[in-house]
Amino acid sequence: MSVPVLETHHIVRDYHVGRTLFAGGQVIHAVKDATLKVEKGKTLAIVGESGSGKSTLARILTLIDPPTSGELLIEGERVDIIKTGVSKQMRRKVQMVFQNPYGSLNPRQKIGDVLAEPLVINTDMPASERQDRAQQMLKKVGLAPEHFNRYPHMFSGGQRQRIAIARALMLNPSLLVLDEPVSALDLSVQAQILNLLADLQDEFQLTYVFISHDLSVVRYIADDVMVMYLGEVVEQGSREAVFADPQHSYTKTLFAATPRADVASIKARLARRAAEIA
């Protein structure tokens, strides 16, 4: 069997917070013990309660923050961003789409430059080709050529989210960690993006870690599913297994709380409400 693209052993992350620099202080155990493995060309979906440590784990997987303890392997190679540092090549291989796209875009950089910039740094492509590539990518995520010269604040929430995805894809990463990447998209644009991700996975054997609160998206895109609750990994398994037979009580609650969009449920709600008012 080939080497997994991503593997972790017992990742822990604590945050120390205190009221002042000198007094008091409190430790938040954001990630308690995360062990996971993702094979090449596969998708691991992470779901979990708000505040359960998903984004914290994502920043560790993408070499942005160090874990407090535990081991991280990318393509079989042990990575320790504090002790040994990270090569430029490794940084390029692993990309992240942040939960908060606004904060991850430079407000003074035009979108065309945002997309072409990685090519300036990492390749010796001529400017005209860089432009072409950026334009193509813009089109793939459902934006138009006239958006090329706009600044980040001139976009809608969902448009910015797509810019963040496009930027991450420009570098041809082999591992892409996406933190709530389609939460601001309507169903049709969401479908376009999910189809694009699936195509890229087929073509280039891309590996995804996909954080999402939307269980229908998870069910559609994941090979494996991991469930987090209060910093703990409470459930892990193939998509089929987790959806068919959830073990942990949080997972069960999660499935039960998913809103219903069928006509019968709407009628029942409206009837309840009419009864309350009467």
Added chain:
Amino acid sequence: MPLLDIRNLTVSFDTSIGLFKAVEGIDLSVDAREVLAIVGESGSGKSVEMLAVMGLLPPSATVTADKLEFDGKDLLHMPPHEKRHIIGRDIAMIFQEPVASLNPCFTIGFQIEEVLRFHLGMDRKQRRARAIELLHQVGISDAEQRLHAFPHQMSGGQCQRVMIAMAIACKPKLLIADEPTTALDVTIQKQILDLLVGLQAQHGMALIMITHNIGVVAETADRVIVQYRGHKMEESDVLTLFEAPTSPYTRALLSALPDNATGDRLPTIGDFSAEPAI
């Protein structure tokens, strides 16, 4: 008389390549005790039209309307000093990108208490008690501790809930919620929706809910507006929207639910004849 009454609202932006109309001739009204959902394509003008109501668009935007009235008062021509006391108190908004909407330099406790000070003139003790109560209502445990946290020390969903706490702090007459639950798992989403719908029932609040989440529409809305490229495509009561949508765009949108995927690919708007006619 509707609480908010908008006739023929148009918003255009002055861009480097000419005028761009983001919102074109929208009519929209909402009554006290009513939940109006706005759904539609990413980039179709949903956030912009609500920011126009709030008077929070950048100077590059031109807003025109035959009527833009709240509670019988003309918002379009109201002097700024008068408007400052309505916006944030009688009309509050949960912004789409919560992390970007909070001030990174102040603790969340300070930011919530500042709203209470400015609009309600509460003293320190009252403010503190109310802030803690609000954080509890939005499901943030250890609220006392969390008051001292800065936005970057909170998760995406926690920031979103702080934003919600700030918006409901003054018990507004109209709450505009722009994608209020995108960063929340369905269990907390349910808690928040119950809270908002509860406020609407108790205080007769009107709620405008912008969302891509069809389940949220089904579980909360009385009436639904569907938007596409700055135009209103359809306006229906919630049951009609799901039972017999009139516009082809709505039909296409609903069929893009990942649950409706047939085979490997998700349907997108492009799969349905040509572009919807505007």
